[in-house]
Amino acid sequence: MDVQAYLRHFIGLLHRQYEQALDDLTEEQCYFRPSATTNHIAFTAWHWVRTEDNVINFALQRRPTVWLERGLDTAWGLPKAAQGTGMPREEAQALRLPSIAVFLDYARAVWAATDRYLDTVTPEELSRITRVNPFGEIPVLWAIGQTVIAHGNQHLGEIWLIREIQGLTGIGM
Numbered sequence: 747m748d749v750q751a752y753l754r755h756f757i758g759l760l761h762r763q764y765e766q767a768l769d770d771l772t773e774e775q776c777y778f779r780p781s782a783t784t785n786h787i788a789f790t791a792w793h794w795v796r797t798e799d800n801v802i803n804f805a806l807q808r809r810p811t812v813w814l815e816r817g818l819d820t821a822w823g824l825p826k827a828a829q830g831t832g833m834p835r836e837e838a839q840a841l842r843l844p845s846i847a848v849f850l851d852y853a854r855a856v857w858a859a860t861d862r863y864l865d866t867v868t869p870e871e872l873s874r875i876t877r878v879n880p881f882g883e884i885p886v887l888w889a890i891g892q893t894v895i896a897h898g899n900q901h902l903g904e905i906w907l908i909r910e911i912q913g914l915t916g917i918g919m
Contacts, residue, residue, distance in 0.1 A: 749872060753890060754864050760898045761857045763917065764791065767905045768853075771846050771914075779839065780911045787905050789841045792849065793830030794901040799856045800829055801893045802863055805878050806886055812855045831880075860894070 768776075768791055776788040785793075799811045813819060819826040822844060830838060843849045872887040881892060910916045 749869065749887065750864060750867055753867075753895075754861070756895055757860060757864065757890075757898075760895065760902065761853075761860075763902055764794075764853065764898075764905075765850065767902060767909065767917070768846055768850060771909075773845070775909070775912055775914065776843070776846055778908065778912055780908060783835070784908075785835075785838050785904075787908050788843050788846070788849070789830065789838045790901050790904050790908075791853070792824075792841065792843060793838075794898050795849075795853045795856050796829035797831070797897060798860060798894050801878060801889060802856075802860045806876060806889065807863065812852065812859055816852065816855070818852060 768787070771787065777786045779786050796813060799813050803809050803811045814826070818824070824841065830841075867886075872885065872890075874886050875883050876886055876889055877883055878889045878893060881889070884892075906917050
């Protein structure tokens with residue numbers, strides 16, 4: 747299997763699992779926090795999708811993010827550039843999405859943009875050095891692996907755990 751096929755497979759799997767983890771949630775379930783120091787599912791999902799949007803579209807391709815193209819910062823009353831990294835706990839916990847359905851429309855648009863990028867990415871592009879904060883100068887492949895796959899799976903695990911704490915089905919259940 748080539749690297750491009752590998753990325754398409756595992757990122758596609760991640761996208762499908764996020765949709766599965768979010769699609770059936772009520773508003774109450776989206777904003778449930780197991781403790782005073784944890785974030786809710788809505789923040790965690792928004793943070794990761796915004797990260798993918800920023801990295802794939804802006805950092806790697808130097809094109810506008812889906813977030814800005816759709817004017818969602820203004821429409822949703824959320825930060826224009828920030829994606830939740832380093833956001834004060836109180837702000838993260840206060841973050842609200844219009845609805846999970848509306849959020850998933852945004853997520854699907856980001857995922858479609860990622861798919862288009864992965865359909866055309868070359869080995870030369872994957873080895874190109876780029877700057878992605880907080881990691882610094884790294885190859886594009888590492889940027890995708892760290893910020894989309896590894897980071898995305900970390901937050902997906904948090905979402906599944908918060909679902910299970912609420913008595914909802916977990917992954918593969």
